[in-house]
Amino acid sequence: MDVTLKVWRQKNSQTPGKMVEYKLSDISPDMSFLEMFDVLNEQLAHKGDEPVAFDHDCREGICGMCSMYINGRPHGPQTGTTTCQLHMRNFNDGDTIVVEPWRALAFPVIKDLVVDRDALDRIVQAGGYVSVNTGSAPDANEMLIPREIAEEAMDAAQCIACGACVAACKNASAMLFTAAKVSHLAVLPQGKAEHKLRAERMVAQMDAEGFGACSFTGACAVECPKSISLDHIARLNREYLGAKLTSNNV
Numbered sequence: 114m115d116v117t118l119k120v121w122r123q124k125n126s127q128t129p130g131k132m133v134e135y136k137l138s139d140i141s142p143d144m145s146f147l148e149m150f151d152v153l154n155e156q157l158a159h160k161g162d163e164p165v166a167f168d169h170d171c172r173e174g175i176c177g178m179c180s181m182y183i184n185g186r187p188h189g190p191q192t193g194t195t196t197c198q199l200h201m202r203n204f205n206d207g208d209t210i211v212v213e214p215w216r217a218l219a220f221p222v223i224k225d226l227v228v229d230r231d232a233l234d235r236i237v238q239a240g241g242y243v244s245v246n247t248g249s250a251p252d253a254n255e256m257l258i259p260r261e262i263a264e265e266a267m268d269a270a271q272c273i274a275c276g277a278c279v280a281a282c283k284n285a286s287a288m289l290f291t292a293a294k295v296s297h298l299a300v301l302p303q304g305k306a307e308h309k310l311r312a313e314r315m316v317a318q319m320d321a322e323g324f325g326a327c328s329f330t331g332a333c334a335v336e337c338p339k340s341i342s343l344d345h346i347a348r349l350n351r352e353y354l355g356a357k358l359t360s361n362n363v
């Protein structure tokens with residue numbers, strides 16, 4: 114198949130960027146979207162041009178690195194799929210595909226399609242952990258956790274911190290990300306001891322990073338490649354309100 118790519122090229126955060134058009138021929142429909150980019154970059158390198166910078170690592174839908182808008186949608190047209198697991202068969206021969214980096218104040222462009230998502234790491238550093246001293250590792254199943262609670266925690270823990278929720282949100286809010294990180298610890302007994310402090314600190318860091326407020330539109334959950342539920346935002350709001358009403362930690 115033949116495709117035309119319109120790709121955002123930007124040398125660095127100080128230089129203005131622009132869309133640049135590339136034509137690719139004989140692309141296999143079975144290639145992943147990133148493999149198609151590998152072909153483009155090989156061709157650019159052969160011509161002596163600068164390859165397109167884009168983030169990737171596992172290429173298995175696990176690491177959350179492959180962040181890009183494809184035709185205006187985070188991770189492209191297929192629901193519940195990361196860019197690295199999107200295949201060219203989801204497009205038609207002759208299509209024009211527009212590829213841009215995440216657009217959010219808290220995600221400055223580093224180069225081309227690569228943005229700085231350290232803000233998400235700093236939210237986790239603010240409280241997304243269990244710090245109580247629990248001694249050595251307990252025997253398996255010593256602390257019994259009802260199956261529905263364990264599954265709820267694991268559903269939240271599926272978040273791969275790709276930033277698609279922020280990119281999809283008209284307010285560039287990181288609520289779905291923060292909610293998933295708060296939620297997956299808050300429902301487990303190990304995470305209960307610090308749940309108030311965690312919610313307060315992570316929300317405070319989220320605000321400090323310049324993410325917008327959540328207006329509960331739900332675009333984040335629609336575009337999330339791991340289908341993280343909006344229910345976690347409702348839990349974060351309850352956790353945060355409860356913490357604010359009963360403590361002065363922050």
Ligand code: FES
Nearest residue numbers: 172176177179197
């Ligand atoms: S490259 Fe790891 S999730 Fe896409």
